[in-house]
Each structure stands twice: as structure tokens, then as C-alpha cells.
Amino acid sequence: MPSVLPDGEPAPADGALPASVLDGAEDRAFGVYVHVPYCRVRCGYCDFNTYTASELGGGASQAGYAAEAANELSFGADVMRRAGLPERPVSTVFFGGGTPTLLPASDLAMLLARIRDEWGLAPGAEVTTEANPDSVDEAYLATLAEAGFTRVSFGMQSAVPHVLQTLDRTHTPERVPVVVAAARAVGLQVSLDLIYGTPGESLADWGRSLDAALENAPDHLSAYALIVEAGTKLAGQIRRGQVAEPDDDLHAEMYEMLDARLAAAGYDWYEISNWSRTPETRSRHNLSYWTGEDWWGAGPGAHSHVGGLRWWNVKHPRAYAERMAAGLSPAHAREILTEEARHSERVLLETRIRDGFPIDALSEHGKQAVAELIADGLVDGRAALGIAGAERRIVPTLRGRLLADTVVGKLLR
Ligand SMILES: C[S@@+](CC[C@H](N)C(=O)[O-])C[C@H]1O[C@@H](n2cnc3c(N)ncnc32)[C@H](O)[C@@H]1O
Ligand code: SF4
16 A cells, blocks of 8 residues: 655645745746556556556546646646736646546546646646556547647566566557557657566566666656565565565666666666656656646646745545545645755755755865765766866766765765
């Protein structure tokens, strides 16, 4: 089952935002995230806030979900207007899950139309949905493209059958090229999600998955090391000795192989776990999370951030449905980030992206750590020195990407 929510201060029932969110709002982009908390089968490694039909119990229905989420979008636009925030058309929209594509395509189209009606979409807005490879076909994708979606992110994970099986994935490797071609045919950009370090996966298996991913020539790729989340089926299997524990050294070798193969195929990393064929095909939505823009997250358990205020919704679809039916804010709790917390978060997130973090914005202590980080080969010396008049920035080397926690630890110590 999904993990529990953090506690924060209570969130007001009418969703009212404090005046502090207005500071600098004109200069921040605005995005919308819509969470769809349903999956056909739960993968044994996943603790995202998602429910299969048997996990859901009574009081919430997948069929009624789109209407509830649409209500929250209208509620959100109203809350933002009441707070006096400037009118900002939406630059990026992301439907994530769970499995957004378990809903009929017409539901996703309706939700996008609601976002457009409430806030307007900026010219060239990026509109993405996640999709499991066996949850869509060309007709489905065509409906999304007609509705204004620009991008689809497929959960490929691996091309090796025994790895997909250990992960409890329901698709076969052959399904991926079929849906990638279908997405292309209707004009959608394609991203592929991969996982490495699955128990039983060898370096050769990982190489096969990378080759297979690259054969699809995606516009964008994300690759994450498998995290063993407490309370998942996978964690139980490892505890009982039924599957091997992930090996950190193998993870590092896999990351090095990943980076080398993608670079050779013409993809540039722009965040530790993300590669893009061109700067234009980076995920602008994900970048907005890492660079502290504003976003409204709709749906059970979704997180929002506006100008240093963060809140998160009630987690269970039944509690969410009840709040929406009563016309109440679905927020469970919220926190206003202190200056110190905002600084730590910026360092944590921006030292993971290729554009890096400005050295001038580091604390005195952080500035003093830079020389040692360069000497240890963790930070790019040229970027840190600001060669050719460029701003001095912290950009991790390959070794720094592998040891990202060490870099952040030294900068914040
Ligand atoms: C939560 S899923 C939602 C999209 C879709 N349902 C799917 O599985 O592709 C988004 C991504 O998170 C990844 N993910 C979930 N749990 C993970 C874990 N424990 N370790 C690494 N990646 C994980 C999934 O594999 C997937 O690529
Ligand atoms: S399909 Fe995606 S969201 Fe659903 S359980 Fe699997 S990884 Fe998690």
C-alpha cells in the first residue's frame, strides 16, 4: 500500500492562500499536474499513491474520478484568482499516476479542456501523459493528440522478459515499438522510462534494454535505479531472501553504461536521471519542479507549490471524493518553506541539473567547499570557474552524478 503523508500545518477548508505567494509570481511559470490514482495491477516495487480495483474498497469510483478532478481544477483556478495571483496561462501540463491511460481518452481530453477553460494554455504548452505500454492503442493516442496533448511517456522499464516479470509489469517487450510508432503517427513526442538494478538483472540485460530503447529513437529518456520501498511486495521478497538485494556497485556500473550509450547515440543528460535528444525535447514540466516554479497538483495525494507554499491533498480516493462532493479543499495539510528550507531545496535540486546552481547563491560555507569538490572530481571545474565570463555554477561531473548526495552534503554542511 502507498506510504503515509507527512504532517504539516492544517490547510484551510476554502483553500485560501497567504499573501506571501504573490511575491515574484509574475516571474514564475505555472504548470498543472493531474494525478490518476488507478492501476490495473500493482507492480511489486511501487508505492505510489495508486489503487487497483481490489485495493480500492467502496466509496470511490474510477468512473466518477474525472468529474471530481475537473471540480478541483475549477476550484484551484478560483482559489488562485481570490488570492490575487496574476493571470498566467499554463506552460506545462502533466498527467501522472497510477495509470492515467486507464481512464477513457475522452476523460483526459475533458480534463485538459477544463485546464484550458480555467487558466488558458500558453502558446507551445507542453502537455504530457504517462502511459503503460499495454494501456493505449493508436485510436486512444489520436484522441489525445486531437485534444492538444503533445507528449507521451511510456513506462518501458526493460526489454528483458525475466526483468519485466520480476517487476510485475503486464506488457511484453514487443509492445513498446508498436505504441511508440502509434504515438509518432499521431504527432506525439515520445519519452521512455527505464528502471535499472532489478534483482536478477545483469549488466548484459541492461545493455539489451538500452539498445532496445534506443532502437525506438525516443525524443527523451528517463532512467531510474530501482528503489526498494518499505512495505512493498518487493521489500518482502528481499527480506525473505526470495530475490537478491540490489547491489550499489552494479547500480553505478549500470549508470555509467547508460550515460555512455545515450551520449554515443546523441542524447544529452540534463538532470541526473533524464536525457534528451535536443534542448527543446527536455521535460519542461519536470524542470519546473526542479527550478521552483508554481504548479497546482490535482487529485488524491497530489502536491502543489505556489511561491514557497506547499500543500498536499488527502491521499485516499474515497476521502478525496468526499471533499470534492462537499465543495471543500482537498488539501490535507500545508507548509510555508522558510528561507533556509528553500535554499537547501534549491541546492538539492539544482545541483542535479545540467544548468547547475549559481555559486554566488551558496552560503559562505558552501562556497568554501567548492575547491574540494573540484579536487575530488565531483564538480566540473570549468563551470565552477565561470570560463569565458560565464556565471560560476556547480555542475556535477559523471562521478558527481553518481555521488550526488555527497555533493549536496558538502555544499549544505
Ligand atoms: C509511478 S509510474 C506511473 C506511470 C505508469 N504507471 C508506469 O508504470 O509507467 C512512473 C514511473 O515511476 C517508476 N517507479 C515507480 N516506483 C519505483 C521505484 N520503487 N523505483 C524506481 N522507479 C519507480 C515507474 O517504473 C515509472 O516508470
Ligand atoms: S503501473 Fe506504474 S503506477 Fe501502477 S503500480 Fe506499476 S509502476 Fe506503479
